[in-house]
Amino acid sequence: METFVQQILNGLVLGSMYALIALGYTMVYGVLNLINFAHGDVLMIGAMVGLTIIKLLNAAFPGLPGGVQLAIAIIGAMPVAMLVNVAIERIAYRRLRNAPRLAPLITAIGVSILLRTFAMMIWGRSPLPFPQLLSSEPIMIGGAVISHTQVLLLVLAAVAMGALVFLVEKTKMGRAMRAVAENPRVAGLMGVDSNRVIVSTFAIGAALAAVAGVMWGANYASIQFAMGTVPGMKAFSAAVLGGIGNIYGAMIGGIVLGIIESLGAGYIGDLTGGFLGSNYQDIFAFIVLILVLTVRPSGIMGERVADRA
Amino acid sequence: MALLTFDTTHKPRQSYASMAVLLAAMIAFPFIASQFGNSWVRILDMALLYIMLALGLNIVVGFAGLLDLGYIAFFAVGAYLTGLLSSPQFAALLESVVNYSPALGDALVKLFGEQIHTDGIHLSVWFIVPLAGLVAALFGALLGAPTLKLRGDYLAIVTLGFGEIIRIFMNNLNDPINFTNGPQGINLIDPIRIFGVSLAGEAGSKATVHIGGLSMPSVNAYYFLFLLLCIVTIFMTGRLQHSRLGRAWVAIREDEIAAKAMGINTRNVKLLAFSMGASFGGVAGAMFAAFQGFVSPESFSLTESIAVLAMVVLGGIGHIPGVVMGGVLLAALPEVLRHVVEPAQQALFGKVVIEAEVLRQLLYGLAMVVIMLYRPAGLWPSPNKEDRPAAALAKEEAEEDAEESRA
Numbered sequence: 001m002e003t004f005v006q007q008i009l010n011g012l013v014l015g016s017m018y019a020l021i022a023l024g025y026t027m028v029y030g031v032l033n034l035i036n037f038a039h040g041d042v043l044m045i046g047a048m049v050g051l052t053i054i055k056l057l058n059a060a061f062p063g064l065p066g067g068v069q070l071a072i073a074i075i076g077a078m079p080v081a082m083l084v085n086v087a088i089e090r091i092a093y094r095r096l097r098n099a100p101r102l103a104p105l106i107t108a109i110g111v112s113i114l115l116r117t118f119a120m121m122i123w124g125r126s127p128l129p130f131p132q133l134l135s136s137e138p139i140m141i142g143g144a145v146i147s148h149t150q151v152l153l154l155v156l157a158a159v160a161m162g163a164l165v166f167l168v169e170k171t172k173m174g175r176a177m178r179a180v181a182e183n184p185r186v187a188g189l190m191g192v193d194s195n196r197v198i199v200s201t202f203a204i205g206a207a208l209a210a211v212a213g214v215m216w217g218a219n220y221a222s223i224q225f226a227m228g229t230v231p232g233m234k235a236f237s238a239a240v241l242g243g244i245g246n247i248y249g250a251m252i253g254g255i256v257l258g259i260i261e262s263l264g265a266g267y268i269g270d271l272t273g274g275f276l277g278s279n280y281q282d283i284f285a286f287i288v289l290i291l292v293l294t295v296r297p298s299g300i301m302g303e304r305v306a307d308r309a
Numbered sequence: 310m311a312l313l314t315f316d317t318t319h320k321p322r323q324s325y326a327s328m329a330v331l332l333a334a335m336i337a338f339p340f341i342a343s344q345f346g347n348s349w350v351r352i353l354d355m356a357l358l359y360i361m362l363a364l365g366l367n368i369v370v371g372f373a374g375l376l377d378l379g380y381i382a383f384f385a386v387g388a389y390l391t392g393l394l395s396s397p398q399f400a401a402l403l404e405s406v407v408n409y410s411p412a413l414g415d416a417l418v419k420l421f422g423e424q425i426h427t428d429g430i431h432l433s434v435w436f437i438v439p440l441a442g443l444v445a446a447l448f449g450a451l452l453g454a455p456t457l458k459l460r461g462d463y464l465a466i467v468t469l470g471f472g473e474i475i476r477i478f479m480n481n482l483n484d485p486i487n488f489t490n491g492p493q494g495i496n497l498i499d500p501i502r503i504f505g506v507s508l509a510g511e512a513g514s515k516a517t518v519h520i521g522g523l524s525m526p527s528v529n530a531y532y533f534l535f536l537l538l539c540i541v542t543i544f545m546t547g548r549l550q551h552s553r554l555g556r557a558w559v560a561i562r563e564d565e566i567a568a569k570a571m572g573i574n575t576r577n578v579k580l581l582a583f584s585m586g587a588s589f590g591g592v593a594g595a596m597f598a599a600f601q602g603f604v605s606p607e608s609f610s611l612t613e614s615i616a617v618l619a620m621v622v623l624g625g626i627g628h629i630p631g632v633v634m635g636g637v638l639l640a641a642l643p644e645v646l647r648h649v650v651e652p653a654q655q656a657l658f659g660k661v662v663i664e665a666e667v668l669r670q671l672l673y674g675l676a677m678v679v680i681m682l683y684r685p686a687g688l689w690p691s692p693n694k695e696d697r698p699a700a701a702l703a704k705e706e707a708e709e710d711a712e713e714s715r716a
Contacts, residue, residue, distance in 0.1 A: 035465065037465075096682070099685070101374075101461055102370070102461070102626075104681075105461075105462060106376065106622055106681050109615065109677060110677025110681070111678060113674035114671065114678065117670040117671050121663070121667060230473060233466065233470050282473070283474055285470070286474050289466070289467065290455050293455040293456060293467070294454075297458070297459055
């Protein structure tokens with residue numbers, strides 16, 4: 001039972017990170033019908049910039065409390081990630097908006113490789129240790145353990161998602177986004193500047209990815225230039241699970257996938273009689289993706305995804 | 310490409326002449342290259358394998374217009390299958406089963422016999438190659454199946470995921486039952502033996518192969534085998550492209566719904582694209598395993614999938630000579646970078662500012678972005694307009710429209 005509660009908690013933590021990343025995929029998919037393959041690498045850039053800021057802060061103001069450092073790192077990483085993602089849209093996707101689908105997919109993967117290589121040149125090849133900034137004292141909840149960093153992560157994810165829901169549902173920009181997602185042409189006729197909407201979508205997605213990236217580093221204490229691929233792929237699976245193009249779907253899908261994954265990793269040993277161990281944790285997202293695509297491609301929240309061409 | 314042309318429909322005589330010239334050059338090549346050391350021929354051997362991979366991927370990406378981001382996984386399937394079925398690895402596998410569950414293990418040992426329990430399985434190349442192609446094709450179809458009714462984007466993400474997953478399996482399937490020998494990989498894979506002649510050379514012959522009265526270094530023998538396979542692959546994919554099936558692929562690439570309306574069974578045709586593309590990867594993987602003598606998870610990273618994709622994109626999506634050229638350019642690139650760019654940096658700045666490996670990655674990424682933006686049909690597009698993907702056509706039409714409106 002204790003393992004169960006612990007795995008559920010771990011799943012929530014993991015899932016809220018997936019949800020933050022998945023929102024970036026699903027929002028871009030909503031307005032452009034495009035998988036932004038470089039999104040995982042935007043997360044990596046966020047984490048790297050966050051770490052650099054922490055290092056600079058430590059050099060400039062030694063003795064600054066860890067919580068403040070982490071907050072400044074997140075706030076500093078967000079604009080950089082937003083800038084990178086907006087630049088990606090401008091350079092690699094905008095010209096190809098009316099091209100056949102293969103073209104933007106290939107530029108997306110090219111941009112992803114470029115970002116990764118630049119990061120490797122700037123920050124090096126080997127994994128970088130991410131400092132422990134918050135108290136390492138564990139918090140006990142009903143026999144399960146959670147760290148301060150993880151609590152902060154849950155709070156941040158909840159706040160970020162709340163803000164996003166407010167933005168999409170209550171503001172003018174949000175209404176414009178929903179209109180473009182519905183039909184870009186008609187939205188244009190109604191006076192929506194669709195380019196501006198698309199740019200803001202990329203920027204918001206990147207900001208959420210930056211939060212997730214810095215917190216990923218704080219949680220796992222190690223980051224590397226290639227760290228974006230696996231979370232990117234899993235978050236995409238989460239977006240598909242929730243129903244791609246739907247922001248509530250991305251949130252639910254992220255949390256559900258996180259819980260499936262940590263329960264799976266916790267119990268796979270017992271289930272297979274010790275045949276497979278927790279080093280197979282990464283396969284669950286893939287299995288979920290395949291299952292969802294086969295059984296219910298529209299995902300939990302059920303938006304239409306079949307080919308509209 | 311004014312001197313050489315491969316446009317057999319419009320200029321048959323010229324193109325057959327250029328093919329003959331090219332073939333002669335290719336046959337003479339290793340003899341010249343081996344004067345500078347066998348390592349150069351080895352590089353050529355690997356380049357030929359990569360060209361085979363690029364041609365296979367071209368079926369999926371170029372003909373059918375479906376993006377496959379984990380193509381190297383099929384290469385891995387072929388290579389590991391060869392590793393399991395023509396090396397002592399199968400003995401280790403049986404041993405681990407005996408340790409895990411003695412009852413099952415003993416039954417299996419009885420089934421396979423004591424010989425296999427001590428030496429492993431050593432299948433001949435005549436079984437390995439078709440088997441590698443078939444198993445890879447099966448994986449290709451399995452992966453493609455869930456995305457059949459969906460947009461091509463999903464295939465990209467599923468294959469990307471599969472490429473990562475298969476590495477997890479390669480790294481971890483050594484315990485409790487040892488299929489892949491984990492991160493160390495499988496060693497002592499048998500070299501290819503054709504009609505009793507081992508292409509690695511007989512024991513004690515210092516890797517010299519004697520065929521009839523002829524003797525040549527082992528790498529040259531592999532070169533000719535791979536060259537032959539490449540020519541076969543070029544021929545097969547060329548015939549496929551202009552077959553009924555090839556035209557169905559193009560129709561799907563250009564407009565799936567229209568293709569369906571024309572009575573094309575899009576499900577079967579797409580599955581065939583996945584599996585045929587994958588089978589070439591599997592065969593190339595089998596060759597790779599036998600050529601290297603060992604396989605390990607490192608050889609099958611995402612970078613390699615991207616490299617193969619970059620070859621197809623750079624040369625010309627859907628145009629076979631273009632893809633071959635892309636393969637030659639990008640397979641030669643790392644060596645050029647290592648032997649030219651690194652010393653040049655050393656001379657200019659006194660140190661290596663950007664390593665060749667990093668530069669290679671940068672060029673792959675840049676090639677994919679720049680080509681797609683400015684020359685979507687690749688460096689060497691097909692002379693036939695209908696063989697080019699719509700990306701190129703859309704751009705040309707836009708330019709024509711712009712000119713018209715100016716006039």
